[in-house]
Amino acid sequence: MSREGLVNAALLLALVAVPGWALWADAPFTITLATRAVIFALAAVGLNIALGMGGLVSLGHAVFFGIGGYAMGILASHAQNYTPLMEWPFEIAGTKSMPVIWLVAVLASGLAALLIGLLSLRTSGVYFIMITLAFGQMMYFFAISWPAYGGEDGLSIYVRNGFPGLNTLDPIQFYGLCFGLLCLVLVLHARLMRSPFGLALNAARQVPERVRAVGLDPVRLQLVALVISGAITGLAGALFADLNRFVSPTMLSWQMSGEIMVFVIIGGVARLFGPVAGAGFYVLLEHLLGGVSEYWQIFLGLFLLLVVLFGKGGLVGVLAGRARHD
Amino acid sequence: MTLLSVTQLTASYGASQALFGVDLEIAEGEALAMLGRNGMGKSTTVRCICRMMPAQGTLVFDGQDLSRLPSHRAARLGIGLVPEGRRCFRDLTVAENLLAAARSGHWDMGRVAALFPRLGERRTQRAASLSGGEQQMLAIGRALMTNPRLLILDEATEGLAPTVRAEIRAAINTLKRESGMAMLVIDKSLKELRIACDRAVILERGRSVWSGEMAALSHETTERHLGI
Numbered sequence: 297m298s299r300e301g302l303v304n305a306a307l308l309l310a311l312v313a314v315p316g317w318a319l320w321a322d323a324p325f326t327i328t329l330a331t332r333a334v335i336f337a338l339a340a341v342g343l344n345i346a347l348g349m350g351g352l353v354s355l356g357h358a359v360f361f362g363i364g365g366y367a368m369g370i371l372a373s374h375a376q377n378y379t380p381l382m383e384w385p386f387e388i389a390g391t392k393s394m395p396v397i398w399l400v401a402v403l404a405s406g407l408a409a410l411l412i413g414l415l416s417l418r419t420s421g422v423y424f425i426m427i428t429l430a431f432g433q434m435m436y437f438f439a440i441s442w443p444a445y446g447g448e449d450g451l452s453i454y455v456r457n458g459f460p461g462l463n464t465l466d467p468i469q470f471y472g473l474c475f476g477l478l479c480l481v482l483v484l485h486a487r488l489m490r491s492p493f494g495l496a497l498n499a500a501r502q503v504p505e506r507v508r509a510v511g512l513d514p515v516r517l518q519l520v521a522l523v524i525s526g527a528i529t530g531l532a533g534a535l536f537a538d539l540n541r542f543v544s545p546t547m548l549s550w551q552m553s554g555e556i557m558v559f560v561i562i563g564g565v566a567r568l569f570g571p572v573a574g575a576g577f578y579v580l581l582e583h584l585l586g587g588v589s590e591y592w593q594i595f596l597g598l599f600l601l602l603v604v605l606f607g608k609g610g611l612v613g614v615l616a617g618r619a620r621h622d
Numbered sequence: 623m624t625l626l627s628v629t630q631l632t633a634s635y636g637a638s639q640a641l642f643g644v645d646l647e648i649a650e651g652e653a654l655a656m657l658g659r660n661g662m663g664k665s666t667t668v669r670c671i672c673r674m675m676p677a678q679g680t681l682v683f684d685g686q687d688l689s690r691l692p693s694h695r696a697a698r699l700g701i702g703l704v705p706e707g708r709r710c711f712r713d714l715t716v717a718e719n720l721l722a723a724a725r726s727g728h729w730d731m732g733r734v735a736a737l738f739p740r741l742g743e744r745r746t747q748r749a750a751s752l753s754g755g756e757q758q759m760l761a762i763g764r765a766l767m768t769n770p771r772l773l774i775l776d777e778a779t780e781g782l783a784p785t786v787r788a789e790i791r792a793a794i795n796t797l798k799r800e801s802g803m804a805m806l807v808i809d810k811s812l813k814e815l816r817i818a819c820d821r822a823v824i825l826e827r828g829r830s831v832w833s834g835e836m837a838a839l840s841h842e843t844t845e846r847h848l849g850i
Contacts, residue, residue, distance in 0.1 A: 495722035499711040506709050509672060510723035510768050511697035 300616035304569040307576070311475055315468045327467040328539070333579040334474045335535045340559035340571030341481050342528030347557070348566030349494055350521040351501035356412065356428030357556050359435045360526040362548030363408050364401035364533025366439065369451040369543035371397050376454055394459040394473075397534055405530020406523050413522040417515050432550050439545040450544025457538055464538075474535055478572070481528055486568055488524070497521055529556070558596070562603055564610030567619065573611040625650045625804050626671070626772055631679035632828075633670050640666045641677070642828040648772065653798050653805040655815040655836065657848060658825035664808045665706055667825065668776050671806075672696060672703050684771070702770025706777045708757040710764070712750035716741050719749050719760055720767045727769025728801075734763040737793050755786030762793065772804045773797070779809060794818050812850060824848065 297305070311334065318326040339361055346352040374381045374390025381388040391397060416427040440448045456464045464470045488494045500507040500514035507514050537543040546552065555578070563574025578596070585592035607614045624647050631644040641663045648654045656664050670677035673693040681688035688696050697703070711719050720731055720741075735742030738759040744752065749760060758778060765773060775794065779787040791814050797803060798818050809815055815822070816836055823833040824847045832843055844850050 492721050492724060495714060495718045499714060499719075499722045502711050502713055503709060505674065505693075506705070506711065507722075508693040509674070509697055509703045509705065510764060511694050511725065512723075513692070513694045 298616070300567070300569075300612065300619070303573075303612055303616045307569050307572050308479075310576075311478075311572070315471060318468075324467060327471050329579055329583055331467065331471045331474050331539055332536075333576045334471065334478050335532050335539060336556070336559055336575035336579065337572040338474070338478050338481055338535065339529045339532035339556050340563070340575050341478070341485055342525045342530075342532060343556050344525075344560050344566065344571050345485060345488065345528065346518075346522050346525035347560055348570070349489065349497050349501070350518045350525075352518060352522060352525075353425050354428040354522070354525075355425050355550065355553050355557070356430075356432035357526075357529050358548050358550065358552035359408060359412065359428075359432050360405040360529040361533035361536070361552060361556065362435060362439065362543075362545070363405040364530035364535075365537035365543040365547040366445065366451075366533075367401040367404050367530070368397045368457065368534040368537040369453060370445055371400060372453045372457055373445070373451055392455070392457045394457045394464065394538070397457055397538075398531055401530045401534035402527045405533070406527035408530075409523045409526025410519070412526075413519045417518055417522070429550060429553070432548065432553055436545050436548040436550070439548050446544070448545060450542055450546075453537075453541045453543075456541055470539070474539075477531065477535070481531075482568060482572075489568070493517070493520070558600060560610075562600060562610055564612035564619075567610060567612040567616075570610050570612050577611060623650050624648070625652075625684055626806075627680065627682045628667070628671065629680040631667065631670055631677055631681065633666055633675060633677040635666075635675075640828055641670065643830070644679075644825060644828070645830045646823045646833065648804050648806060650771075651802045651804055652821065653807060653819040655819035655822040656806060656808045656825065657812070657815070657822055657844075659848060662825045663828040664825055665776055666828075668703070668774055668806070668808070671774065672701060697768065697770075700769075700771035702765035702768045702773045704758075704761045704765045704773070704775045704778050706780065708754070708761045710749035710752075710757050710760050713748065715746050715748055716752070716760055717745040719764055723764045723767045725767070725769050729766040729769050731767075734766055737766075737796065738763055753786075755782050755790070758782060758786075758790060759793070762790070766797075770803065772806065774806045776808050777810070778807075779811070779814075791818070812844060812848070 314330040315327055318324055343357050346354055371390045372392055375392045381390055412431050416424050419427060445451050458464055459473060462469045462473060496507060496512050497517045500517050504514040533547060559574035559578055560571050562577055564570030581596055585595055603610055609618050626648040628644060628646045631641050633641040644667050658664050669675045671681060673688060673691055673696040683699055683701065686699060711722060714722060720734060740756055741759055741763055749757060752760065779790050795818050798805060807815060807819055819836050821834065822836050822839050823830050826847055831847055
């Protein structure tokens with residue numbers, strides 16, 4: 297097994313060990329922290345597909361995270377209030393079923409990514425960044441100005457949504473669900489990286505003109521990557537809203553987009569387990585230093601600076617050595 | 623049957639006109655040599671055929687008008703390009719370079735490795751770590767993996783060691799003999815082109831000034847237009 301494989305296995309084992317350790321140490325709050333880290337990692341895996349494989353520096357990924365969150369919030373709030381989501385031309389009821397909510401979150405955020413991609417991929421570089429940021433801000437202010445779903449105050453859900461055969465109110469079972477989804481998405485990412493699509497996307501990032509010469513459209517490749525990326529981040533948003541039983545415009549803010557990007561950069565851009573390492577590190581730092589100072593992000597900024605300057609492969613790169621793309 | 627027909631092709635780089643009227647035709651399975659001194663418009667003609675730059679004139683490939691197609695659509699019709707300067711995907715391995723371009727058809731990894739055994743030996747090696755000759759083989763292999771009907775080789779042996787050059791020319795001759803693929807070849811060695819190609823077209827100052835059978839290319843013609 298390669299060094300990176302060992303690092304990945306160690307990260308996976310650490311996540312598997314969390315519930316056992318939490319029970320042994322009588323620290324149930326650890327499970328909530330780990331769930332938060334796993335959901336952040338899921339969102340960051342989504343961004344890593346666009347950023348690491350496609351070279352798309354998106355500062356608007358919170359749009360997809362927020363859409364996933366609102367998909368959960370809207371469906372669940374209608375279900376808990378026994379009011380239909382819409383009555384004409386046909387009635388659609390709300391739902392408290394996680395699989396249905398996930399499906400809606402994935403489809404809605406994937407569709408949003410498709411629309412944003414169709415417009416933003418006409419540009420590149422700083423213009424692409426600005427357009428994704430602009431979409432993010434548009435959605436943020438739209439959510440604030442939408443009183444039907446809480447406006448600036450957000451939307452609370454009384455009881456966590458359900459999953460067949462599981463008690464999602466049990467933190468360990470909910471953690472297991474989130475962890476299972478993260479593993480599934482990591483497998484998908486690994487397969488994508490080795491697939492002809494992933495290779496062509498990687499090539500399009502390097503030399504778009506050469507990719508065209510072999511009959512591939514770099515913009516279409518990037519669009520597909522952005523849709524997959526947005527859908528995964530949307531799924532993470534639905535889980536995050538379920539974890540907190542609350543969704544607010546904060547999930548759509550540009551700070552959220554920045555945080556998702558920080559997870560990827562700290563962990564290692566284009567590294568399979570980079571987002572897992574980055575999100576885990578972020579949540580750990582927030583937990584350990586958050587109690588010491590409310591300005592704990594100063595230390596995060598310092599660390600980010602060190603990673604960008606001296607460890608291009610992020611935490612995984614430091615532990616496993618440089619990869620060919622670093 | 624004519625596969626590619628180029629008529630009165632003109633093209634410019636900004637205000638500077640590079641092509642003033644290029645005419646050429648390539649039939650199915652035919653190898654055409656494009657000759658000319660440096661800066662006479664050979665690579666520009668290739669870029670226009672591959673739709674990598676705007677051009678005026680008529681460009682018809684297999685009965686389809688190329689002039690309104692983006693470059694990737696032109697490539698999908700069956701035009702495979704081995705560009706000047708190789709330009710492999712440096713971060714990808716040899717196998718990944720080939721796989722990224724692959725389309726179903728006669729040419730697969732096994733056949734490319736049989737044509738260039740060195741590539742087979744270096745399947746897992748990064749393209750950036752290959753020698754110039756191996757990168758050139760990879761560029762040809764990558765173009766073959768798209769299973770083209772017309773293979774364009776733009777200075778495929780430029781700047782390579784004589785032994786590697788011979789290896790690549792042998793592969794080109796094999797392609798000509800065994801694949802039945804049409805080829806447009808740009809190369810500095812007239813001697814080698816005489817072996818590999820059926821016909822030739824000579825460009826001078828952005829115009830095609832001579833075309834005909836390779837056997838009909840006389841010493842006087844090459845001296846007048848190519849200075850050799």
